[in-house]
């Protein structure tokens with residue numbers, strides 16, 4: 001059984017209302033008619049792919065000025081409902097809009113302390129906010145560090161349209177990790193096209209993790225493998241980016257293309273051990 005740390009609980013109807021997400025479907029060359037229609041579809045897929053748990057990621061752009069993101073927000077209460085209906089197999093990370101100031105911190109506290117959320121997701125490009133923005137981000141990072149819950153940051157390029165990738169460069173997270181040494185940080189998509197920078201940030205900051213989501217294992221650049229097999233073996237996480245990449249598709253590809261190249265014990269760490277430590281579960 002494995003733990004998928006990067007799942008969007010999106011349905012086709014939700015995706016169709018969002019121009020930037022539809023552009024991502026084009027980026028991933030997806031057949032829109034095969035997108036999930038409910039979160040039941042996700043749970044069925046998890047059973048089939050032998051995924052025991054998945055982190056579902058929130059998103060909030062209600063205070064972001066970019067008009068393309070006006071339908072992007074998913075309420076944390078909706079994620080909580082989805083999680084509850086899954087009998088806790090779907091582990092929610094909150095979405096808050098860093099542009100909302102004190103209201104963002106209040107909502108994050110409510111999500112973690114009252115609703116039982118296990119982390120925060122930040123898509124810096126969707127919110128047009130740098131992760132090392134002291135005024136907008138430090139209060140959120142400080143709270144998560146204190147509460148012992150991780151932040152998963154989108155890093156690197158994005159399939160989402162109508163936003164800028166400059167906000168998601170992995171180098172910004174070095175500053176965050178240095179400022180908040182006990183904060184657990186996940187750099188999604190291993191920061192591609194800057195995987196070397198992302199891995200360098202992880203090497204000097206022991207609480208920084210990287211997920212492999214959004215990539216079929218066979219296409220993951222060869223330069224990543226020595227780190228996954230070696231000095232960063234405790235830091236890589238299995239993630240799909242569902243529904244952009246499907247769990248069975250990822251895991252089948254992994255079995256044939258990547259697993260044979262891994263040292264003993266590394267697959268277990270990647271597929272679940274490291275995620276358990278991340279979630280302190």
Ligand SMILES: [Zn+2]
Nearest residue numbers: 006008188241
């Ligand atoms: Zn994603």
